Amino acid sequence: MKKIIVSIVFVISLIITLLFVDVEMATFDIEFYENKFEEYSIYDKTQIEKKDLIIVTREMLDYMKGNRKNLIIEAKVNGEEEIVFGERERKHMVDVKNLFEKGFMIRNLSLILFIISLFLIIKFYKKTLYKLLISASILPLIIMSIFGIAISIDFNKYFTIFHEILFTNDLWLLNPKTDILIQMLPLDFFYSISIRILTYFILQLIMIFLLGFILRGKEKIRN
Template identity: 30%
Template sequence: MIQLTTSPNRGIGEILKIFGWLFVFITPLLIISGIIAFAFNFQPLYEYGFQRYEVSKTTGLTDSELSKAARGLINYFNSDQEFIDVTVQKDGNPFPLFNDREIQHLKDVKGLVRLDYQVLIFSLLGAAIVSAIAIYRKQIQLLATPMFVGGSTTLVGLMLIALVAATNFDAFFTKFHQLSFANDLWLLDPSRDYLIMLFPGGFWEDASIFIAALIGVFAAGVTYIGWKNLRAVHS
């Protein structure tokens, strides 16, 4: 039990420790949500997929029109627009890129993206508040262990998920959609639906590797910083 009345400094220290341990939960949320938000807004990732999987041949769209489609998707995810509306040129004629089923699915995807943004904002606020309190009290060393544990926990979780995904990515990707969406609108026809032509299965595997690599780098960095400060505290 914290005795704030009889030992205020000790009581505040205990409270700081509790707040500090929030980093164990904040760290994975902050890293993962931040990287996912970055990936959804990183147009070169989209264009990498277009080039690697020769999407221009599959869709009949020029590279400039594909870039326009990528920008349209990114703008949509960051707008208040309920439904996406992207018109491109094909063979000199304008046409709406996505059909009704794809539009409805993208609305669901946008919901997940906005949820990720919310997690990112709240985890950033949490990290900022805890850090500010520790800095103000000149007890930043209290964050060393939580950072180490949070970073290493993120790395372990990432490795477990990567192992499952590497075993059978198609099954992993299917299960992700089944858990993330309450409908089957994500089941698209690659012979007619442009959304799946723009982003074939191979793209999502590559994008997952890209995201996992960035998460791993940031998690390793946080773990190292926590470990380095732990050594400084105990030296």
């Protein structure tokens, strides 16, 4: 019974830790934003100069990390100094920040559980490690591959479902004609970052599978 519990904790905590780390890596990579701003002509759409928009983006990311108290940020928009984000945008970002705070807590807890379960497996159930690594990679690989195909076919549909599940209000429904937040981060941007997270995750799962396969070979040689 203990072995089953430790194995389940190991597999689930490994998957959750990797996924949340991948979300964090993709979300807080400022170079990714710079590249996408160029690709999607965001500077023209927002009417904010490149250096100013990058500063705004850095401060927005600091806010999401909990390193900034609010999103009252001033910048030159179309040549005039003004507060970049309106009240509705700021309220939505409060919800987003709360989600990330919960995500950081889940990641930290999962990481702790993973380390503890890995220690117990190595100490007491070392021969099953390769099986657990293979098990932890195969099913998520299949699910994420199917999900990647699904969002490639109709990203807008799953983007909407995602927001309806995670948010209890409609503050995420912004006006692309007037709201700079959605001008900065259009649907194409979210599609790109979703693919990036999926790519990170799938590559990691493949590496875990290969590691399990290598350990399986070594175990067979020992036996």
